[in-house]
Amino acid sequence: MAANPVPVVETRSAERGTEAPPPPTGEKGTPAAPRGLPLFIRLFLLILLCALPTLGGLGWVMMDANVVALTETVRHQHRAIVWDVQRTVRSGLARVEQDLEDISTILFGPGLGDDATRYALAGSRVAALRGIDFVTLYAPSGQSVTTVKAEEVPDPRMPSRLEPALLEALRASNGKLVIQRVHTNAQGEPVLEAFFPIVRDDGSVRAVLGTLVKLRDLCELLGELSEKFLGSRENVFVVDRERRLVLHGDLARVAAREDLSRHGLFKALSGDSSFDTDMVAISDFQLDGEEMVGSLETLSERGWAVAVQQPQSVVYASLSAMRRSILFALALAVLVALAVGLFGARQLTQPIRELVAATRALAERTFRGVSERVTRRGDELGTLGRAFDSMAVTLEAKEREVVTQTQVRAALSRYLSPDVVDLVVSNPEQLRLGGERREVTILFADVVGFTKLSESQPPETIVALLNELFTFATEIIQRRGGIIDKFIGDCVMAVWGSPQSHPDDALRAVQAAEDLRRWLDVGNRRWRARWGIEIQLAIGIHTGPAVAGNVGSEKRMEYTVIGDTVNVAARIESMAQPGQILVSEATRERIGDSGVELVPAGERQLHGRTAATRIFEVPL
Template sequence: MAANPVPGVETRSAERGTEQPAPPTGEQGTPAAPRGLPLFTRLFLLILLCALPPLVGLGWKMMDTNAAALQELVRHLHRSIVGDVQRSVRGELARVEQDLEGISQILFAPGLGDDATRYALAGSRVAALGNIDFVTLYAPSGQSVTTVKADEVPDPRVASRLEPALLEALRASKGHLVVQGVHANAQGGPVLEAFYPIVRDGSVRAVLGTQVKLGELCALMGELGERFLGSRENVFVVDRERRLVLHADPARVAAREDLSRHGLFAALSGDSSFSTDMAAISDFQLDGLEMVGSLEALSERGWAVAVQQPQSVAYASLSEMRRSILTALAVAALVALVAGLLGARQLTRPIRDLVAATRALAERAFRGVGERVTRRGDELGTLGRAFDSMAVTLEAKEREVVTQTQVRAALSRYLSPDVVDLIVSNPDQLRLGGERREVTILFADVVGFTKLSESQPPEIIVALLNELFTFATEIIQRRGGIIDKFIGDCVMAVWGSPQSHSDDALRAVQAAEDLRRWLDVGNRRWRARWGIEIQLAIGIHTGPAVAGNVGSEKRMEYTVIGDTVNVAARIESMAQPGQILVSEATRERIGDSGVELVPAGERQLHGRTAATRIFEVPL
């Protein structure tokens, strides 16, 4: 903006190296006294005075708001990680409790034979578990009775008698798992001593003791720390004595490292035994670094989950955000100086949008700054688009967490935890109303079961079926299948749902061969025990089916439905004792896999007009 020239004064541009205005001359040719600041300078100072203070104030407000929002996001991240650890620990201990309850059913359920048989069955069950190598049975008095384990597991070192204080804690636990200290096992890995009271008719009938391997949970600590906090060392669990229970380094857990001098625990006051629900957030120093950390109690175990992170890492984006804001303020100041008061006023509008969006972000509203900012081509537009991108990413992450939580809540009503984890990892595998997919169905039926039921007491029949179904389940699951249902003396298994593999048909045939081979061992045992033996007739067919939910809103079942299921059942009904029959569709899926199949001719299946080619798996 330029001022009108002063009368009698020659004016030239003062910029780009041009000459300065010629001073006025007096009567004797001497320079006249200056008449004050030029209008350009006064206008510059006026604009500077009017525009810069509000802009600077807005900038500081944005930086403060963003700092508060970032601090809240860091706290939210820490709470999320603590929640994941708590759910994982509780889930692992719940699985251990379920496993021990299953073993107690084997040891004390009626109809499973004498003690030697029960111990053998319990040992087989223990061998199938991944986090437990042995189980020791104690009498109600605390005296050790026996230890069941897999054959390849060395004899563990266990207490011959339980302490009175532990027995009292088991009686007061109301049938729930009681955990003791962490120590190193024979291989040097960390294990958690756990004891489970077997309660019958309101009293403790026996106690099961075991050692839970903590390797997987320690690996989870490292994975969470490395993925979200920049270091595997930044997530750990301590007991009430501040000794490590879980950490990314299993050796430190096995050594029971003492962290009582850790700076994070200085924030605790009052009851710091972790026996009640409590949480703490603190800034502290660790090895010369400024840290920020969170602590939350796992009160039912007397433990605490700790999360820590260097402030330079946690608030790394704050410096970049401040630089971006300062850059935007500088640009805004230049535009205000060139465009005047009107331009300065227009410039503050997008800044106010950014402040509002930042406040919304602090409240986790995750909304953008609006097109009025993002369509700009200057630094404010760059900042707005970066802000919008950040808001979209945060909203997507939160939606993903909510979706997974809803899916888990829905599926846990009727599916096992393993199947729930499988489907949640890929939600597209499960849709309302089911989905059409190719599956392989296996039916295995006990031949002559009606005659056998007439000749034997029902207790023997129940014991025999329980043992048969136990090992059939292990075999089918080891081959990648799932048990769809037990129909009387018949087992229906499915491959290809909810997760499919390219060799599902081959897996089903291999499972059938494993069943037939195992039945030789089972028959020897049953022949020696009861003087009876059984044979299985097995039929396998591959084809399309609908996998989905069947039932009502209060009781649902995940199953497969279709003609493929009926064909597999018809093939099984034609099989002779000990015979495995396979349809032509299954044989085509197997291909040149090395499995020998012998043509058994064409068969007319009940209820079907076309003949079906059948193949047999020879002995």
């Protein structure tokens, strides 16, 4: 095909209609370089552009990382304090529970005498305890029986009869301490009303012990812990599910049962939260106009929550000094980047000029290297210069090799298919006799009545017709992924599956046969108008194993496929009528449900084969 002509565009002045002046030229007629910033300035600006955002981003990340790290440290500290408070509260209540269990053993254990003796022993045990001053014994019905206490302790204010809801909670507590409420004792100190069920072996409640647990020691411990780690006795406290103080460093606030339901820390929780499930909340909030950081974690088995709070001004006090240090370091780094940028740009400019000159020479296909001033350098530019010299030598050799390969491919492509040409050129060591076993699909397409046609037409007409037929047949077969194995007079033998194979080789072969049949209608119209003749093709296709490789002698060989599959395909083609495409059962099985319509043509007895072969036809 002829090359498309290159359009010539004439540029004219929009105002005067005259031809535009040619662009300015430099040495040897090359276009002059556009004016712009020198390379030195560009490299300097590039270094700054790369360094400054990186340094700024690094500083920002460092400050942000410090904020995050400090925040995490504070939160870990709060969690540690919360865990310490939880452990202390659980330990104190467990000690009370153990004391009440010991008293229950005195009251109901075997071999300790009558009730008076047991009550006296229980009173002595209570007098020795620090956290409780008395124990009131209740019957399983909830009715008060007696109170055991030291003589100097005033009569306690305990209910004479337990409420049904409390009795039900005691039965469901599985022998554990049940907390009721916080109130004050006769001395005005905060105490915790608690009840302990005495359980029989069968799980029923034998009796109940009630007492008031003093909270002074726990509150003092919380105050000391808060003051030691957070700088104030106000920053650690425990509340119940009604958000009222249970434990705090200030006993008066606990005794007053201060309501903290409007405290900012509880806004992180839903309004109906009862603290009966394990939960952790971390929040920033305001307290009396001051920004605070707080953490809250539930003591779920009691329906309580431990809260820790701290002013943000105290938490982030070290950030200001940290930011000043980082900004100073960044300013110093910027000055260093400026100095490095100036020096680096100066060092890079001269060798790059040398490389640019060598590149221009390379564009003119001179294949010369760079000067010794660049190649003797010991840095990366010297390495680049030496690599450029090596590249020039390699490009010169490769150009000669490409020219040679192009000439070889052009010559071979006139005799072999492109796949075989690629195989020969890329793997010359495969140019030896022999082959490999492969599954292939063979197509034979034969001109019907060629002998009669040859008798009625001059040889020049027959050759021209066959050349045109084989040209389009080759194009169709190669487009469908096959190769031309050989031309046998007026017959074309094509192969799919060698040297390159595809999963749908059989389908490609059938599609190529249909393309050949459709194209022949166009070809016949031309030949009828030109020579007054037309032809028909008989096509046979078969799939099976064959040996593909080089056949012949060491001096003259041919890439082809050999085997019974080739013979079967030829026999099928010989049975085809003009314009008919016959396909073997093996090819049909490889095609599967691909959408190609195949019509059974019965069983045929192929020449030289004992078993009958099922044949299918591709309908028009």
